[in-house]
Amino acid sequence: GDSVTQMEGPVTLSEEAFLTINCTYTATGYPSLFWYVQYPGEGLQLLLKATKADDKGSNKGFEATYRKETTSFHLEKGSVQVSDSAVYFCALSEGQTGFQKLVFGTGTRLLVSP
């Protein structure tokens, strides 16, 4: 079945450092890809998405590019802030009929220190 693999955390960085969180996927079709963020004690929020190969999703300084040839969707940010500390989830969906069944990775915790 479909699956998503994320790098294990926690990822610990100093403020203004460069961030990469790796995500690779396995899917039988052509999925849409998502990054969600979960702040402490809260639900998940959509951070960005990409729906086809070579699309780049971006939001709040975060970016991820849909790489079909490497089946990857790595999350990057040029300069992290303390407020970016959260758990980040990569997910895929092959909702062809309007129903979105998301498959999530296990999440990567990011800790940013001042």
Next chain:
Amino acid sequence: SQTIHQWPATLVQPVGSPLSLECTVEGTSNPNLYWYRQAAGRGLQLLFYSVGIGQISSEVPQNLSASRPQDRQFILSSKKLLLSDSGFYLCAWSAGQPNSPLHFGNGTRLTVT
């Protein structure tokens, strides 16, 4: 704008007691609705989804059930809780179009003692 409400935020229940978690969505009609569980140190597991009133699909066999008595109301229930039911439960909705993202509630942290 659309909003999703989920309650309670935290819940401590003894083993063998019943459970009822409620989720409601405002500002949209005929949403797809979902219940996910996030166990400690693990990813999110889809428990149930619904594409319409009274239409419930279960993803994994378990001690829980779900119901959708109204278009924008989704309820997660159990008749007798197990210790293994502890976790963080998340309700979510999406529009009916392909590639629509999921929008999550703030979750309910359930501890079964």
